[in-house]
Amino acid sequence: MTPLLQVEGIAKMYGARIGCTDVSFDLYPGEVMGIVGESGSGKSTLLNCLAGHLQPDAGAVRFDTRAEGLRDTVMMSEPERRMLSRTDWAFVHQHARDGLRMNVSAGGNVGERLMAVNARHYGDIRDKAIDWLGRVEISADRIDDRPTAFSGGMQQRLQIARNLVTGPRLVFMDEPTGGLDVSVQARLLDLLRGLVREMGLSAIIVTHDLAVVRLLADRLMVMKDGHVIESGLTDQVLDDPQHAYTQLLVSSVLQV
Amino acid sequence: MITVENVSKSFVLHNQGAAEISVMAGASLSVAQGECIALVGASGAGKSTLMRMIYGNYLTQSGRIMVGDLDVVTAAPRQVIQLRRTTLGYVSQFLRVVPRVSTLDVVAEPLMATGSDRASAEAQAKTLLQRLNIPERLWQLSPTTFSGGEQQRVNIARGFAYPYPALLLDEPTASLDPVNRATVLKMIAEAKARGAAIIGIFHDHAARDEICDRQFDVTRFTPGLAA
Amino acid sequence: MSDYNFAYLDEQTKRMIRRAILKGLAIPGYQVPFASREMPMPYGWGTGGVQVSAAVLTPEDRFKVIDQGADDTTNAVSIRRFFEKTAGVAVTEATTEASVIQTRHRIPETPLREDQILVYQVPIPEPLRFLEPSEVETRKMHSLEEYGLMHVKLYEDISQHGAIATAYAYPVKVEGRYVMDPSPIPKFDNPKLEMAGIQLFGAGREQRIYAVPPYTQVVSLDFDDYPFEPTKADHACDLCGATDSYLDELIMDDAGGRMFMCSDTDYCGARRTAGHLGAQGAPLAEDAA
Numbered sequence: 098m099t100p101l102l103q104v105e106g107i108a109k110m111y112g113a114r115i116g117c118t119d120v121s122f123d124l125y126p127g128e129v130m131g132i133v134g135e136s137g138s139g140k141s142t143l144l145n146c147l148a149g150h151l152q153p154d155a156g157a158v159r160f161d162t163r164a165e166g167l168r169d170t171v172m173m174s175e176p177e178r179r180m181l182s183r184t185d186w187a188f189v190h191q192h193a194r195d196g197l198r199m200n201v202s203a204g205g206n207v208g209e210r211l212m213a214v215n216a217r218h219y220g221d222i223r224d225k226a227i228d229w230l231g232r233v234e235i236s237a238d239r240i241d242d243r244p245t246a247f248s249g250g251m252q253q254r255l256q257i258a259r260n261l262v263t264g265p266r267l268v269f270m271d272e273p274t275g276g277l278d279v280s281v282q283a284r285l286l287d288l289l290r291g292l293v294r295e296m297g298l299s300a301i302i303v304t305h306d307l308a309v310v311r312l313l314a315d316r317l318m319v320m321k322d323g324h325v326i327e328s329g330l331t332d333q334v335l336d337d338p339q340h341a342y343t344q345l346l347v348s349s350v351l352q353v
Numbered sequence: 354m355i356t357v358e359n360v361s362k363s364f365v366l367h368n369q370g371a372a373e374i375s376v377m378a379g380a381s382l383s384v385a386q387g388e389c390i391a392l393v394g395a396s397g398a399g400k401s402t403l404m405r406m407i408y409g410n411y412l413t414q415s416g417r418i419m420v421g422d423l424d425v426v427t428a429a430p431r432q433v434i435q436l437r438r439t440t441l442g443y444v445s446q447f448l449r450v451v452p453r454v455s456t457l458d459v460v461a462e463p464l465m466a467t468g469s470d471r472a473s474a475e476a477q478a479k480t481l482l483q484r485l486n487i488p489e490r491l492w493q494l495s496p497t498t499f500s501g502g503e504q505q506r507v508n509i510a511r512g513f514a515y516p517y518p519a520l521l522l523d524e525p526t527a528s529l530d531p532v533n534r535a536t537v538l539k540m541i542a543e544a545k546a547r548g549a550a551i552i553g554i555f556h557d558h559a560a561r562d563e564i565c566d567r568q569f570d571v572t573r574f575t576p577g578l579a580a
Numbered sequence: 581m582s583d584y585n586f587a588y589l590d591e592q593t594k595r596m597i598r599r600a601i602l603k604g605l606a607i608p609g610y611q612v613p614f615a616s617r618e619m620p621m622p623y624g625w626g627t628g629g630v631q632v633s634a635a636v637l638t639p640e641d642r643f644k645v646i647d648q649g650a651d652d653t654t655n656a657v658s659i660r661r662f663f664e665k666t667a668g669v670a671v672t673e674a675t676t677e678a679s680v681i682q683t684r685h686r687i688p689e690t691p692l693r694e695d696q697i698l699v700y701q702v703p704i705p706e707p708l709r710f711l712e713p714s715e716v717e718t719r720k721m722h723s724l725e726e727y728g729l730m731h732v733k734l735y736e737d738i739s740q741h742g743a744i745a746t747a748y749a750y751p752v753k754v755e756g757r758y759v760m761d762p763s764p765i766p767k768f769d770n771p772k773l774e775m776a777g778i779q780l781f782g783a784g785r786e787q788r789i790y791a792v793p794p795y796t797q798v799v800s801l802d803f804d805d806y807p808f809e810p811t812k813a814d815h816a817c818d819l820c821g822a823t824d825s826y827l828d829e830l831i832m833d834d835a836g837g838r839m840f841m842c843s844d845t846d847y848c849g850a851r852r853t854a855g856h857l858g859a860q861g862a863p864l865a866e867d868a869a
Binding site: 175176179183198200201202204205208209210212213214217218219220222223240241 | 711724726728729731732735736738739740803804805806
């Protein structure tokens with residue numbers, strides 16, 4: 098089977114400092130990959146390199162495009178990459194404000210990606226927006242409200258709806274539950290889990306929270322100082338960590 | 354169906370002065386379809402460890418573990434995920450669930466993950482829950498607040514929802530009253546009858562003797578404990 | 581005559597502006613940056629239009645200036661006098677007799693000919709500005725033809741008002757490529773954007789020039805189920821009786837009495853001269869100013 102994403106030798110330097118280096122892995126359809134590490138581990142740098150937000154200094158990120166098979170997105174032209182990020186890819190930011198238009202209604206936010214790929218029937222767009230708001234558990238009567246009137250958890254769910262409305266195949270998530278209350282986190286994670294299953298999505302999730310990866314990710318990469326120091330099945334890495342740093346991480350988690 | 358060949362495992366505790374603890378050496382075992390094997394040995398001898406190694410939850414340092422056609426020791430993560438979805442079931446000692454998911458959905462999940470539609474998955478889940486005496490009023494609730502025995506029964510229901518060709522059962526009758534214990538043993542017998550290869554850990558000796566064809570003593574392969 | 585260079589600007593500046601105009605004509609609807617000069621009126625008073633007019637005027641031209649359709653507002657009069665003084669060109673109020681027409685926020689009712697130039701005064705040239713404040717981002721959107729956001733604006737209108745509420749400065753797509761702000765003309769005027777004359781748009785404060793060559797396709801943006809409608813007040817002109825021109829509404833008294841009259845004063849005047857009379861119209865000579 099062709100991998101959906103083939104990452105080979107990605108590296109990003111900041112002068113002499115290593116952002117991330119020598120990262121390679123394959124991601125298959127329906128797989129969720131977690132990337133954990135503490136601040137400064139390079140996980141966000143890696144995610145941004147993979148998602149096309151940063152230009153890596155070395156390596157390839159090959160995506161299985163529908164039309165042309167595996168294509169290295171690092172070498173793509175900007176218009177092509179932007180088109181990809183509006184259709185087949187999605188990016189859920191840690192802060193909903195970075196991923197939403199705060200001065201546009203919820204319906205407009207969800208509809209934007211559709212309008213960006215030439216949806217031109219108002220009624221259809223609105224119906225789809227209502228459908229998606231329902232799927233992320235936002236009541237339909239809030240469709241005309243601005244995200245500024247939403248709670249943090251609702252904003253995050255709106256961001257998810259906005260990203261998933263065009264049926265992307267790969268979702269990048271940067272600390273999707275960061276900054277949310279614990280109960281709100283639980284609800285969001287459950288939603289994400291359900292949507293990933295239902296839509297057969299592949300996802301790459303960056304987080305420092307091991308509970309999030311245990312819940313959402315099939316596979317796990319642990320990063321430290323820009324290197325991937327351990328990777329494997331999520332439950333295996335968390336239950337039988339091999340590397341010293343991973344053991345430290347796992348043992349540091351407080352049990353409730 | 355399940356073949357363990359000459360496997361060894363050790364843990365290296367880097368944060369405790371790199372202490373290396375060897376927990377298994379040279380273990381071999383095979384289970385045929387329709388067989389039920391009990392892992393026996395003193396507490397801490399490595400029964401759960403071996404089970405986790407077979408499931409891929411623990412890494413195996415050397416040797417081979419064949420489940421069907423796949424060597425779990427060298428398999429790629431996605432192959433193990435696929436194996437766990439359609440071939441190898443595991444009922445652990447503790448029910449670990451996502452908060453907010455209802456009991457019904459917990460049990461229906463293995464069926465939905467293998468292609469059943471929601472309606473039939475839920476129907477089968479309900480049948481299992483009824484069989485294990487989980488009252489209907491609890492089906493829409495998350496099992497996180499249930500008693501130990503109730504959780505165990507939900508755990509078993511989930512483990513038996515999909516007809517896995519191979520099953521790993523860690524203390525399946527713990528916390529159960531005689532009625533439910535008998536039901537579970539019956540379910541294991543049914544799985545055997547349809548050809549599943551089963552490895553179980555039972556502290557309940559009577560249950561073990563009732564359902565298992567053979568015993569496998571892990572202490573023979575535990576360094577420092579071998580007779 | 582005066583001590584000014586012809587049309588106030590020096591020749592080098594005029595050449596710079598003409599280059600920008602040519603580029604704008606070659607890429608219809610594309611906003612061309614230009615080095616807007618200090619003019620003897622502040623920004624916001626038509627400096628963009630004045631610079632474009634200054635660059636295209638020749639001594640043989642006949643110049644007309646309208647402000648919301650009227651030749652006789654203070655600003656229209658000022659700008660007309662400015663060019664009389666600095667360029668010495670003939671001026672006129674008759675649309676059919678002008679060769680260059682500078683306009684603020686209206687297109688004349690009388691269709692223009694191939695030998696006429698219409699110069700628009702533009703406040704904010706960027707149609708996406710109010711949705712996307714970043715200039716870097718809007719430039720990218722134009723260059724990559726990413727106009728989804730424009731439809732988001734129309735979507736917001738419909739969701740808030742039940743219809744596309746944009747009444748003026750209604751965005752258009754030019755020659756199937758660039759989305760353009762046609763300046764704050766009423767949407768009623770949008771269909772006239774497809775014309776035989778040359779259309780030049782100047783934004784002095786924002787330092788952009790854009791253009792639409794003759795016979796260019798200009799399509800107003802809409803949704804399939806909410807098509808564009810060039811609406812106007814459902815009334816005839818009370819002075820000349822015209823039913824097809826854009827109307828100004830005048831409140832007459834405290835009792836709510838009102839009067840509708842053509843916004844295009846030349847059009848209205850020409851009709852009355854020809855004998856057309858509206859409900860409140862009197863023959864021309866008896867009109868108060």
